[in-house]
Amino acid sequence: MAQFSDRLPGRQGLNTLGSELALARSSGRRIINLADSNPGSCGLSVPGAIETLAHADTGRYVPDPRGIPLAREALSGRFGGSARDYFLSASTSEAYSWLFKLLCNPGDAVLVPKPGYPLFDYLAGLESVRAEPYRLEYHHPGPWRIDLDHLRDRALGTGAKALVLIHPNNPTGSYVALDERQAILELCGETGMAIIADEVFLPYRLEAEGQPESFGGEGCVLVFALDGLSKMLGLPQFKLGWMRLSGPAAALAEAEDKLEIIADTYLSVGAPVMNALPALLAKADTFIQDLRFRLQANLDCARAILGSGDSPYRVLRCDGGWTAMVEYPRVCTDEELSLGLLREAGLYVHPGYFFDTERDGYLAISLILEQGLFSEGLDLLRSHLDGLLA
Ligand SMILES: Cc1ncc(COP(=O)(O)O)c(C=O)c1O
Incomplete structure (x- = not known):
């Protein structure tokens, strides 16, 4: 029998969320990936690089x-x-x-x-x-x-x-x-x-x-x-x-x-x-300045869509970086929410447990997305959450 190092985990398939994402993509369905942190797929480029x-x-x-x-x-x-x-x-x-x-x-x-x-x-x-x-x-x-x-x-x-x-x-x-x-x-x-x-x-x-x-x-x-x-x-x-x-x-x-x-x-x-x-x-200063502008615009957009008035949702303070965390009332687990978003709204987000949060009620969204796509995704997220709370 073949023998392998204990440093590696046993054979693992994709988790449920990963399998559902793969399935949705292979069906040709349009999915907005609000967890995308790949600069290339978010239209970020460095001229002349x-x-x-x-x-x-x-x-x-x-x-x-x-x-x-x-x-x-x-x-x-x-x-x-x-x-x-x-x-x-x-x-x-x-x-x-x-x-x-x-x-x-x-x-x-x-x-x-x-x-x-x-x-x-x-x-x-x-x-x-x-x-x-x-x-x-x-x-x-x-x-x-x-x-x-x-x-x-x-x-x-x-x-x-x-x-x-x-x-x-x-x-x-x-x-x-x-x-x-x-x-x-x-x-x-x-x-x-x-x-x-x-x-x-x-x-x-x-x-x-x-x-x-x-x-x-x-x-x-x-x-x-x-x-x-x-x-x-x-x-x-x-x-x-x-x-x-x-x-x-x-x-x-x-x-x-x-x-x-x-x-x-x-x-x-x-x-x-x-x-x-x-x-x-x-070329770094120009890239950083342009990207900071996009990150800030997306953070403002997330706050406007999710956090306005007496909203039950909260975009947590984000001092810096490419990701923001959203807190929502725990009407379901993070996994149930992420699966529901994927199946019903065509939206992929990272559930809080991906990052080892201490409890359910969090999800993480990438701020590097192109602004139009980001606000479309946030609208979908808000209406899905509103539907769960209704
Ligand atoms: C905090 C942090 N460090 C490092 C990396 C990876 O950087 P590299 O591509 O240089 O390995 C990431 C990737 O997302 C990250 O989030």
Whole structure:
């Protein structure tokens, strides 16, 4: 009999919602995907991006575990620090896998936010690491806050090697607030946990007051600040992410040496995109500004359609990012609502449980959709919800 690693789950089919979506699509029925987070299918593009890949130096191969100096210099020019502080990888997801290898032994824990990005169980599991949740809580009118007592208990109780901060978090749209940051730095100083700060949505500020600061360059504990082209330019297909390392000198030097071994083992980033990075970064401000405009317009539209007057629905405060959360009275489970929306309204949304919300009554919607389609979807959502409550 064939034998496989325990790191992988047993054979799984699609969940009910996934199967229904596949079925609806194969029938040719029009479905509005209010969970779409693929920039390409939402009509977002970067003029001239493909052309940047035809760089004269791409024919030469000069392997460097950190990524070619030209690309790292462009990153330090834009985000600060020196070119040596940066390591390139094929994506943020790959950066996580390298960092879990760097920081954890099999069976060790890393702390991840809940509600949060659903890929962590896999990212951690594939490195034989446990993703242990810490709680974020929402009290109207928000914002979401990290439950710092819970975080501390989890850190001490699990002996976690790293704390993952998503800044701002997906799907809660919450940045790490200044007082939370201070408490976290103290906790990490005390326990030795490294910080992995995922900042792929950092520049997409919506309702936060003022632009929150990056963790990049923070010097008192070991910090890995992650970012990449996937969200900064809506180019996940270009496969380029990076991390910026900082921290106390001795720990930093050791982390760099060991990370070089990991990165050198894979050398996974392609030369075309590394050579193109300076030209691509020059396009980032325009892309971010245009997309922020769309995100804000869609958030305003969602509030106008769902949240006006004495509406029983609520669009939760969304400080930044590409996703908003909607709260509705619990007349059914999130799964029943999502299935009903798909079957009866031709609308696909992500139920809250995809992101491990603590209870039913939430769904998540993507704000990157083209504005006309987004408002059409929101109208359908409102009338379906109204029908359930009638
Ligand atoms: C918080 C967060 N980090 C990272 C990623 C993935 O980025 P990449 O394409 O660079 O792996 C996503 C994708 O949605 C995300 O939501």
